[in-house]
Every structure is written in C-alpha cells, then in structure tokens.
Amino acid sequence: xxxxxxxxxxxxxxxxxxxxxxxxxxxxxxxxxxxxxxxxxxxxxxxxxxxxxxxxxxxxxxxxxxxxxxxxxxxxxxxxxxxxxxxxxxxxxxxxxxxxxxxxxxxxxxxxxxxxxxxxxxxxxxxxxxxxxxxxxxxxxxxxxxxxxxxxxxxxxxxxxxxxxxxxxxxxxxxxxxxxxxxxxxxxxxxxxxxxxxxxxxxxxxxxxxxxxxxxxxxxxxxxxxxxxxxxxxxxxxxxxxxxxxxxxxxxxxxxxxxxxxxxxxxxxxxxxxxxxxxxxxxxxxxxxxxxxxxxxxxxxxxxxxxxxxxxxxxxxxxxxxxxxxxxxxxxxxxxxxxxxxxxxxxxxxxxxxxxxxxxxxxxxxxxxxxxxxxxxxxxxxxxxxxxxxxxxxxxxxxxx
Amino acid sequence: xxxxxxxxxxxxxxxxxxxxxxxxxxxxxxxxxxxxxxxxxxxxxxxxxxxxxxxxxxxxxxxxxxxxxxxxxxxxxxxxxxxxxxxxxxxxxxxxxxxxxxxxxxxxxxxxxxxxxxxxxxxx
Numbered sequence: 001x002x003x004x005x006x007x008x009x010x011x012x013x014x015x016x017x018x019x020x021x022x023x024x025x026x027x028x029x030x031x032x033x034x035x036x037x038x039x040x041x042x043x044x045x046x047x048x049x050x051x052x053x054x055x056x057x058x059x060x061x062x063x064x065x066x067x068x069x070x071x072x073x074x075x076x077x078x079x080x081x082x083x084x085x086x087x088x089x090x091x092x093x094x095x096x097x098x099x100x101x102x103x104x105x106x107x108x109x110x111x112x113x114x115x116x117x118x119x120x121x122x123x124x125x126x127x128x129x130x131x132x133x134x135x136x137x138x139x140x141x142x143x144x145x146x147x148x149x150x151x152x153x154x155x156x157x158x159x160x161x162x163x164x165x166x167x168x169x170x171x172x173x174x175x176x177x178x179x180x181x182x183x184x185x186x187x188x189x190x191x192x193x194x195x196x197x198x199x200x201x202x203x204x205x206x207x208x209x210x211x212x213x214x215x216x217x218x219x220x221x222x223x224x225x226x227x228x229x230x231x232x233x234x235x236x237x238x239x240x241x242x243x244x245x246x247x248x249x250x251x252x253x254x255x256x257x258x259x260x261x262x263x264x265x266x267x268x269x270x271x272x273x274x275x276x277x278x279x280x281x282x283x284x285x286x287x288x289x290x291x292x293x294x295x296x297x298x299x300x301x302x303x304x305x306x307x308x309x310x311x312x313x314x315x316x317x318x319x320x321x322x323x324x325x326x327x328x329x330x331x332x333x334x335x336x337x338x339x340x341x342x343x344x345x346x347x348x349x350x351x352x353x354x355x356x357x358x359x360x361x362x363x364x365x366x367x368x369x370x371x372x373x374x375x376x377x378x379x380x381x382x383x384x385x386x387x388x389x390x391x392x393x394x395x396x397x398x399x400x401x
Numbered sequence: 402x403x404x405x406x407x408x409x410x411x412x413x414x415x416x417x418x419x420x421x422x423x424x425x426x427x428x429x430x431x432x433x434x435x436x437x438x439x440x441x442x443x444x445x446x447x448x449x450x451x452x453x454x455x456x457x458x459x460x461x462x463x464x465x466x467x468x469x470x471x472x473x474x475x476x477x478x479x480x481x482x483x484x485x486x487x488x489x490x491x492x493x494x495x496x497x498x499x500x501x502x503x504x505x506x507x508x509x510x511x512x513x514x515x516x517x518x519x520x521x522x523x524x525x
Contacts, residue, residue, distance in 0.1 A: 312437075314460045315412070322409055331460070351436060388418050388464060390440040390456035395429050 006324040007370045011210075012154055012187060012303055012361035013328060018212035018257060025214065025253040036246045037237065046248045053255025060258040061185070061204060062195035063221050069241045070251050073218040074186035075105035077205030078148075080220050080242065081182045082109045084228040085146055085203065086118070092178035093143025094118045099131050099160070100346040101153050103184055110148070123149070127348050128295035129158035136165055140172045140179070147181050151199070152188040155330060155343040155359055156294030157303035159192070166200025180226060186210055186218075190261035191269065191300050202226045208250065212364075213257035217250030264364075272362045273301035275371050279360060280304055282375040287382055293344055293357055303361045305330075307344065307353040310392045311385040316358055319381040325374055330357035352391065405495025408465050415464060417471035419454045426518050430511040432503060437463040441511045443474070445519060450474045450482055462497050462504030469493050470508045483516050485509070 008016070017025075028049060034042030036050050051065070058065040071077045086096070098110050100122045114120045121139040123131045131149060140147075147169060152159045162183050169181050182203035185194060190211030196204055204221040208214065220241075222228050228241055235243030261268075283290060289309035308316060313329030320327055330341025331354075339345075340354035349357075360374075386392060404412075420427065421442040429440040437459025444452040453474040455467035469490060474482050490505045491497050497505060 310458070312459050315464055318404075318412060318461045322413055355436065384415075385464075388415055388456060388467075389458045390429060390438050391458050393420070393456060395427065395440065 006326070007366070007374060008326050009360045009362060009366065009374065010326045010328055011363035012157075012359060014209045014215065015212045015363055016365070017214050017253070018260060020260060021213050021253045021256045024256045025249050028249040028252045032248075034248075036248055046246075049252045049255075050246055050248060053251045053258075056255040056258040056262075057206070057219050058221075060189065060194065060262050061206070061221060062197055064224065066239075067196075067221055067224055069220045069222055069238045070246060070254075071218050071220055071242055072216055072247070073209070074103070074184065074205055074207035077186075077207070077218045077220040078103065078105040078182075078184055079109055080228070080231050081203040081205060081222075082106065082113075082146065082148060083231050084241070085180055085182070085226065086113065087229045088227040089145050089178055089180075092176075093141075093145045095121070095141055095144045097121045097123060097136060097139050097144060097147045097149075099123045099125060099149050101125050101129065101155075101158075101343045102148070102150055103154055103186070106148055106150065106184055125158070125346050128298070129153060129156045129293070129343075129347050130295055130298060131160055131165075133161055133164045133168055137168050140168070142176050144172075144176070144179050147179065148183070149181075150184040150187075151194075151204075152185070152192070152300050153294070153343060154187045155328075155341060155357075156305045156347075157187070157300035158294045159188070159298045159300065162199045162201060170200070187300060190257075190265070191272075191302055193265065196221055196223065203228075208254035208257060211257050211261045213253045214250055217247050217254045219254070268364045269301050271364060272366075275362045275366055275368065276302060276304050276360075278368060279362070279371045279375065282372070283378065286375060286379045291349070291353060293347060293349070293353075302363065303359065305344075305357055305359045307349065307357045308382050308385075309352065309356060310389040311382065312355050313358055315385055316356075316378075316381055319385070320374075320377060323377045323381075325377060328359040328361075330359070331355045404461070407469075407493070407495040408461075408497075411465040411468040411494070412461050415468040417452075417454050417468065417475070418456070420456065421452060421454050424454075426515050428511055428515040428518060430507060430514055432459070432463075432507050435459065435503070437504065437507055439463060439467050439507050439511045441467070441470070441515050443515055443519075445479065448479050450477050450479070459507075460501070460504065462494075462501040463507060465494055466490060466504045466508035470512060474512070479516060479519065482512065485512065 034046035036046040180202040186207040207218040291307040293305040313331030344354040424442040425445040431438040440456040453471040457467040
C-alpha cells in the first residue's frame with residue numbers, strides 16, 4: 001500500500017457511483033433528455049425511463065410501483081413522510097412516537113412539530129442501541145397518529161425491530177385506526193433485504209447515493225390507502241405528492257442502482273461483512289481499551305463503530321486522513337457542534353467515549369489488503385495519540401525547585 | 402480552510418510530548434465547553450525555560466497548539482514567554498479556522514497559569 005493510495009471507509013456517508021449506473025445516467029443527460037411531462041417523443045421516452053426506474057425501486061423493497069414517490073433524497077423523504085402524513089390526519093390526534101437515535105432530518109421535523117404544540121415521545125435505546133417494543137406499547141395513546149423509528153441507525157448500524165413495532169401498532173389499531181408507521185430505511189437499503197409487507201410499515205424513506213447512485217435523488221414508499229399531503233405544490237408530478245420536474249437522470253440512475261443492488265445483495269452483504277469482521281477481529285486483538293458501539297448481532301453488515309478511550313475522534317480522523325484513509329467520527333469538533341454524538345450518548349456512554357467514536361463503513365470495492373493496512377495505520381495512530389493524552393496519566397504536581 | 406503543512410507536521414510528529422520528572426511546575430487546564438485538556442510541564446533555570454513538555458486531549462488544533470507552544474517556549478526567558486499571544490501561536494501554526502481559535506486560547510491559558518504559578522512560588 002503506497003502513500004498515494006486512498007482508502008474510502010465512509011460508505012454510510014455516501015458511495016461512489018457504480019460505472020454501470022453512470023453509463024445509464026449519461027444517456028439521459030445527453031440523449032434521452034426530455035421532460036417526462038412533455039407529450040412529444042422525447043417526453044414519452046423520459047416518462048418510460050422514469051416508469052422503469054420506479055418499477056426497479058419498488059422491486060428493491062417489495063412494493064408496487066404506484067407506491068413510490070421520487071424525491072430529492074433521504075431528508076426530503078423523511079420530511080414529506082412526517083409532515084405530509086401528520087397534516088393529513090391531525091384531526092385524529094397530535095402525538096408522535098419516535099426514538100432518541102433518529103437521523104437529524106427526522107429529529108428536526110419532530111422538534112419542529114413539538115414547537116407547534118404537538119407532543120413527541122422519544123423512545124430510549126439501551127446500551128445495545130435498540131428500542132424496546134414494550135416501551136412503544138406503553139407510549140401508544142389514543143391520540144397517537146405516527147410512529148417513526150428508523151430501520152437501521154446511521155452511526156452504529158443497529159437494526160430496529162420494525163416488524164415487531166408494526167405488530168404492536170396493528171393491535172393498537174383495533175382501538176385507534178389512525179396510527180401509522182414510518183421508517184427511515186436510508187442506511188438499510190442495498191445492505192439488507194427489505195420488504196415493506198414483511199416489515200409492515202406504511203411509509204419508508206430511501207436515498208439513492210447510499211447504494212452507488214448519485215446524490216440528489218431518493219424515494220418515499222407510501223402504502224396504498226395512506227393519506228399524504230404534498231409539501232411541494234404547484235405541479236401534478238408524482239401524483240401531486242411531489243410537484244416539480246422529475247430529476248430524470250437521477251431517477252434513472254437510482255433505478256439502475258436498485259436493480260443491481262437487488263441482484264447483487266447477497267454477494268455484497270456477505271463480502272462487506274467478511275471485511276468488517278476481519279477488521280473488528282484485528283482491532284480488538286491489537287488495540288486495548290476499545291469499545292464497540294451498538295449491538296454486535298443486530299446491525300448492518302458493513303459498519304463498525306468503535307470508541308477509542310483517552311483520545312478524541314477528530315484527532316484520529318485527521319491522522320487517518322493524512323494517510324489517505326477516510327472515516328467518520330461522532331466527535332463534536334467534527335460536526336461543528338458543542339455536543340458529541342447524541343447517538344453514542346443515547347447508549348449510555350460518557351462524553352469521552354462519545355468524543356472518541358469512529359465509524360468505519362465498508363463498501364463493495366474495498367479489499368482485505370486495505371483492511372489490513374487500515375488496521376496497521378490505526379494501531380499506530382491510536383498509540384501516538386494516547387501517548388499524548390493526559391487522560392490516562394495522573395496529574396502529579398511538583399514542588400517548586 | 403485547509404490546515405497548513407506546519408499544522409500537519411505537528412499533528413503527525415508532535416514535539417516535546419510527555420512530562421518532566423524534574424519539572425519546576427506542572428499545570429493542566431481544560432476548556433469547560435468542549436472538554437479539551439492541555440497539560441504543560443516546565444523546567445525553569447535562572448529565569449529561563451530550560452525544557453517544556455505537553456500532553457493534550459482534544460481536537461487536532463489543541464494537540465498542535467500544545468506541540469507548537471512547547472517549541473516556542475524552550476530557551477525563552479520567563480518575561481519573553483509571558484509576551485507570547487494567541488495570535489503569535491496561531492501564526493506559528495500557519496493559521497487556524499476561527500471556530501478553532503479556542504484551541505490556541507487554551508494553550509495561552511495554560512501558559513499564563515504556569516507563569517503565574519511560578520511567580521507565586523507554587524507548583525500549580
């Protein structure tokens with residue numbers, strides 16, 4: 001491994017566009033560039049391409065194609081799901097149940113509703129980073145209209161019990177039929193098998209750039225019969241649920257990436273899991289005082305989140321970056337906030353462990369050789385930063401000589 | 402802003418790391434807001450800083466500020482050391498983003514505290 005070789009271990013942040021996806025996308029940028037709403041041949045061609053993509057995205061999650069609304073990404077999907085549903089059914093109640101480890105886009109919408117008089121219950125996660133169904137059962141009320149819990153967490157990868165949550169909601173519907181389930185599946189799509197009927201959710205958000213497609217496109221699954229008020233108005237696109245000229249190149253790329261993800265899911269999943277396990281075995285063998293964040297079993301196969309005691313995450317991140325290795329940290333300095341990762345804090349970890357957390361997320365193009373190199377660099381960087389740290393050394397003041 | 406080459410050099414090869422068994426004074430300060438910590442150990446001989454060592458916990462600018470500060474202090478008289486400002490330290494590092502200036506401020510705070518301790522004849 002040379003100094004110029006760069007290793008990308010931040011696939012939970014974004015992924016490179018697959019060459020096969022880029023080549024299909026290029027066609028819609030330069031040749032099939034029509035507006036899907038136009039009546040002429042160019043428009044019809046674009047419409048057909050969008051329809052094909054819709055079928056592929058629907059197939060990835062076991063949905064029907066008319067249940068897919070294309071949006072600009074995960075954040076818009078989460079906003080549309082929560083705002084669109086709650087506006088449509090607020091006459092039945094103004095109570096939302098969510099979790100303490102949601103993506104900022106879900107957290108942000110819930111906070112905003114709270115400011116407008118809605119009541120929000122935030123289910124805790126325990127030291128394994130997973131919500132408990134009994135907590136949901138206790139939190140459901142006659143005026144609860146929405147439960148929004150992510151399928152897999154973006155920092156620690158823990159997979160939430162959505163199927164069990166859906167079962168509790170179904171029971172609750174016998175008394176109150178106006179409660180719906182949304183799940184943010186942005187991190188899960190393309191990494192684990194997804195089927196909306198098996199999950200039992202009513203709304204599900206997806207983002208294309210987490211599965212080797214470009215940024216700026218995503219989708220919201222809306223189960224047939226669920227009322228949703230569009231938040232972008234002024235056009236008939238996406239059955240009036242999301243007005244605005246369709247991002248045809250992005251949608252087509254998303255469709256192609258969804259098709260490839262479905263076809264290659266098993267191979268990809270077992271490959272990244274093998275890399276991740278190799279990495280974790282080596283890290284825990286070579287480095288002392290590391291804490292794995294999240295449940296070791298119920299989590300995404302490609303992701304590993306460790307807290308390295310006595311050191312701060314950003315220092316480690318930049319040391320790795322200077323060696324060409326890209327990772328993420330839950331350190332406050334890095335996010336530009338004063339509080340370190342609320343997700344790691346929600347696990348009951350102290351501030352030092354939250355600040356020292358690093359997320360390594362593997363992708364289909366990483367290699368075992370890269371993993372081994374990262375372990376070498378990481379071991380050395382952690383040792384160097386610990387040598388510098390006053391946290392593991394008692395302060396002994398000397399008498400003035 | 403992109404960090405300077407001096408910054409990267411100090412981050413990957415920090416200077417004067419550790420503590421001094423024969424320190425004249427050892428002082429540790431922390432930033433109550435972000436939790437960064439910096440420990441400075443000095444050996445003073447005849448009003449001059451003979452040796453300096455540091456330990457730091459925090460974001461990279463805190464680590465680099467500690468490292469650079471020790472380089473700036475060694476061989477300085479106590480009077481000249483007291484004249485070092487936050488701006489001097491930031492300039493020596495090759496610049497810092499404004500939101501990271503608190504790191505240089507912490508380094509100056511620990512220096513001021515050490516010099517005050519020496520003047521008052523106490524270890525910390």
